[in-house]
Amino acid sequence: xxxxxxxxxxxxxxxxxxxxxxxxxxxxxxxxxxxxxxxxxxxxxxxxxxxxxxxxxxxxxxxxxxxxxxxxxxxxxxxxxxxxxxxxxxxxxxxxxxxxxxxxxxxxxxxxxxxxxxxxxxxxxxxxxxxxxxxxxxxxxxxxxxxxxxxxxxxxxxxxxxxxxxxxxxxxxxxxxxxxxxxxxxxxxxxxxxxxxxxxxxxxxxxxxxxxxxxxxxxxxxxxxxxxxxxxxxxxxxxxxxxxxxxxxxxxxxxxxxxxxxxxxxxxxxxxxxxxxxxxxxxxxxxxxxxxxxxxxxxxxxxxxxxxxxxxxxxxxxxxxxxxxxxxxxxxxxxxxxxxxxxxxxxxxxxxxxxxxxxxxxxxxxxxxxxxxxxxxxxx
Numbered sequence: 001x002x003x004x005x006x007x008x009x010x011x012x013x014x015x016x017x018x019x020x021x022x023x024x025x026x027x028x029x030x031x032x033x034x035x036x037x038x039x040x041x042x043x044x045x046x047x048x049x050x051x052x053x054x055x056x057x058x059x060x061x062x063x064x065x066x067x068x069x070x071x072x073x074x075x076x077x078x079x080x081x082x083x084x085x086x087x088x089x090x091x092x093x094x095x096x097x098x099x100x101x102x103x104x105x106x107x108x109x110x111x112x113x114x115x116x117x118x119x120x121x122x123x124x125x126x127x128x129x130x131x132x133x134x135x136x137x138x139x140x141x142x143x144x145x146x147x148x149x150x151x152x153x154x155x156x157x158x159x160x161x162x163x164x165x166x167x168x169x170x171x172x173x174x175x176x177x178x179x180x181x182x183x184x185x186x187x188x189x190x191x192x193x194x195x196x197x198x199x200x201x202x203x204x205x206x207x208x209x210x211x212x213x214x215x216x217x218x219x220x221x222x223x224x225x226x227x228x229x230x231x232x233x234x235x236x237x238x239x240x241x242x243x244x245x246x247x248x249x250x251x252x253x254x255x256x257x258x259x260x261x262x263x264x265x266x267x268x269x270x271x272x273x274x275x276x277x278x279x280x281x282x283x284x285x286x287x288x289x290x291x292x293x294x295x296x297x298x299x300x301x302x303x304x305x306x307x308x309x310x311x312x313x314x315x316x317x318x319x320x321x322x323x324x325x326x327x328x329x330x331x332x333x334x335x336x337x338x339x340x341x342x343x344x345x346x347x348x349x350x351x352x353x354x355x356x357x358x359x360x361x362x363x364x365x366x367x368x369x370x371x372x373x374x375x376x377x378x379x380x
Contacts, residue, residue, distance in 0.1 A: 013049045018267040030367060032262075033133040033270045034360050037327075040274025041356065051275045055268060060232075062269030063129050063328045064218050065261050067233040070132035070150050071240020072247050072254065079151050085311040086148055089304055090126075090155025093323045096303030098124035098163065100295050109288060114168075115347055118337035121164050122351045123296045123358075126156040127327035128237070129269065130359050134322065136258075138371060145315045145372065149322055154237055160329045161231050164336065169229055178228030182235035185220055190242040197250045210253040211260060233328060273327050277356050281349035292354045297362065300324040314372060321366035330355035 017039045024039075025032035043049040079086065102120030105111040111119065131153050135146050165171075196213050218236055225232035247254045282289050304323045308316040334351045337343040343351070 031134045036270035037274040040271035041277045044275035045279045059269040059272035062266040064236045066129035068236040068240040071237040072244045086151035089307045090152035092303035093156045094124045094159035097299040100299035114342040122330045122333040125160045125326040125329040126153045126323045127325045128153045130325045174228040178224040178230040181224045276352045278349045282353040318370040321362040324362040326355045326358040
């Protein structure tokens with residue numbers, strides 16, 4: 001069957017955006033993820049690009065792949081040593097905006113209870129995908145600061161996913177199946193992946209069997225998560241965490257995996273995130289959009305800054321700004337609320353607009369004015 005012209009046009013526009021975003025990123029010295037989100041929003045609202053099923057699918061894979069790669073960056077020993085800092089920062093990063101946004105939307109904005117809770121969950125998130133991408137593009141990829149931020153972000157995302165699941169999602173047999181499959185895959189991969197990454201006949205081959213192996217595992221998570229109304233990003237992160245030691249032994253394979261991810265797959269994730277924003281609907285509700293963004297930012301500051309200042313004083317504001325970002329789980333929660341009838345199209349557009357704005361604005365400020373200048377003495 002011939003591919004229709006609209007699909008081919010979307011593909012053409014998509015690859016042009018990916019290329020332009022790279023050039024702008026290099027020119028301005030900003031994270032390419034920010035540029036991809038902004039260009040996605042601009043091209044989408046101008047009518048040059050529309051979200052299609054295949055783009056949504058690839059974008060989902062991109063978000064899960066970024067989460068997996070983020071897990072591989074975590075130093076398990078450091079995570080054990082800094083579990084208190086990671087947990088306190090991460091949980092406070094969830095709790096403060098969840099309470100602040102939920103209370104405002106219910107008592108002041110007049111949203112019903114379900115819509116207010118969806119808003120609280122959607123705007124309490126921190127995007128592990130955005131945070132990971134930004135950190136990997138800075139000059140501090142090996143510092144303890146990176147490890148703590150990623151660990152804290154994971155705690156925030158777990159808290160968000162648990163809140164969404166406990167309050168709204170009704171588990172069934174497929175949910176149990178997803179949990180069981182995830183545990184089995186993670187256990188087997190953690191034990192036997194060394195035979196894939198360490199096998200002499202599989203190393204440095206142009207057919208890249210190690211990369212294909214990782215993709216198989218991640219797509220298994222995606223399928224059973226969709227079947228059981230779960231979130232594949234959580235087992236993907238744990239898988240990356242447990243496979244980090246083996247991947248550290250095959251740096252060339254890990255580098256090639258990142259290359260594949262950043263060349264095509266993850267840009268689609270960020271561009272689709274931008275495409276979900278409707279400028280017209282956001283402008284029509286500009287007042288509540290600004291208020292919700294302010295509440296998210298201020299509550300994140302309250303929840304993160306003072307703890308970060310205590311545990312990582314030389315990187316406290318940078319940590320606070322990165323923890324203020326949102327994208328993956330914020331979008332997931334908003335889409336769930338819309339599909340389940342808890343929020344309407346206008347509320348959905350406002351929430352998505354705030355989520356995407358929070359992925360761009362705090363990141364831009366962090367990179368431009370609060371990037372830690374020295375790797376030494378970042379973590380006490």
